[in-house]
């Protein structure tokens with residue numbers, strides 16, 4: 073228990089509620105200035121509390137290293153404000169020091185008496201909204217109406233972390249070139265303060281060359297970490313997963329660590345899909361609070377690396393989308409819009425990408441896909457309602473889960489269907505994916521689910537008139553493009569794509585892959601990641 077600092081003589085009185093810690097009264101010093109900020113919380117949509125920052129004499133320390141000004145001022149909150157458990161990062165009980173002298177020139181204690189023996193002094197560190205970000209703040213609270221528990225601080229932590237581990241051990245792999253070179257600054261100013269305030273132990277490794285993250289993940293002491301957090305775009309999680317995959321102890325590695333992303337790149341699909349945000353500080357809070365989930369990965373084989381298949385967590389693409397992603401690298405300075413511009417240009421030119429495609433379907437028609445989606449979505453909802461849904465022993469993978477079921481060297485199995493040659497000769501978009509969002513505003517795979525044992529296939533025909541393609545492309549943000557009759561949308565287990573063009577690209581997780589036959593199969597539940605809601609972000613596919 074920490075001793076109360078001799079200068080800290082102001083408390084807000086508070087009680088515990090079902091949703092958070094509620095400020096009961098605010099018997100504090102006259103306030104110099106107020107700055108109101110809306111206080112929202114994903115876990116507590118009913119609370120409409122307003123946050124007020126007051127400049128007061130209390131010397132509560134701020135954890136934000138870059139904000140020394142705020143650090144001198146303690147936020148005091150108006151009565152009835154709830155600090156939701158979802159935003160509480162850390163608590164500790166403080167032992168009041170009756171002998172602590174107060175300075176003469178300081179104003180009289182606003183409380184008429186010391187906190188009563190039925191109350192406890194707790195220092196609460198929480199994530200406070202500031203503009204678009206969250207910053208850690210500390211408050212000293214006198215909490216009364218204590219629930220029947222021995223350790224009040226531990227009780228608040230239990231409510232604040234639910235099934236999530238407190239004080240996680242995190243390896244941050246940071247790509248200093250990510251997101252137009254802003255990754256380092258984003259990490260220091262927006263991510264690190266939240267992780268440190270949450271009592272996580274954090275180690276940072278910067279990548280210094282292409283594929284460095286793969287080498288890091290292959291060689292690290294996996295026992296040291298609970299989480300590998302990629303402060304990067306989607307390229308680094310791709311490399312980390314493949315580095316882990318190449319380890320001799322890969323079974324242990326995939327059972328030990330969760331791989332996640334704090335968005336610091338130009339493509340942040342993993343963060344949007346799992347943390348529901350592209351804001352680094354919000355993603356950091358999600359990492360601290362989330363429970364682990366297992367997600368399916370996809371395993372890619374091509375002749376160039378036939379003995380060492382590669383994992384993919386996000387997508388594989390050929391045709392319009394692949395060219396728009398890879399061939400617009402030179403336009404990086406434009407930012408994310410470069411991708412949409414590339415797609416529009418290629419579609420307007422009605423470029424076609426002949427190939428042969430063989431598919432093992434799980435749900436071929438749109439109706440079958442919808443049934444599949446509803447069934448598996450309900451399974452997730454039921455699991456999250458189970459009290460003992462997080463039995464770790466049920467969640468482990470073994471070496472069998474890493475074995476390729478459909479080797480590239482063997483003939484295409486007889487139950488795989490060949491795509492109609494009329495369509496295959498005139499292919500426009502070929503895009504397969506496992507996460508709903510491929511970018512912040514592009515819900516390309518609205519029916520994607522974390523561990524349904526399938527991935528989603530979207531195909532378009534280059535012969536589709538521009539007048540029909542334009543509305544399809546314009547509905548990518550809502551995800552309703554998959555409902556259009558011109559768009560083929562299926563759930564699949566595996567495919568083989570044989571390109572019949574000489575100059576084009578194949579892109580896997582946004583990385584350039586060889587233009588040669590590509591065979592991909594699902595590897596169910598291989599990877600642990602973190603998600604704020606136990607699934608992917610809600611896409612509302614059911615109501616489309």
Ligand SMILES: Nc1ncnc2c1ncn2[C@@H]1O[C@H](COP(=O)(O)OP(=O)(O)OP(=O)(O)O)[C@@H](O)[C@H]1O
Pocket residue numbers: 247248249250251252279280281282283284303304305306307308311336337338339340582583
């Ligand atoms: N120090 C480095 N020098 C050169 N390349 C690097 C370095 N560190 C990482 N890379 C490479 O940068 C690529 C992109 O990484 P990342 O996804 O993190 O960034 P990004 O800004 O989102 O880029 P992208 O738009 O390609 O997704 C990866 O292929 C990775 O190997």
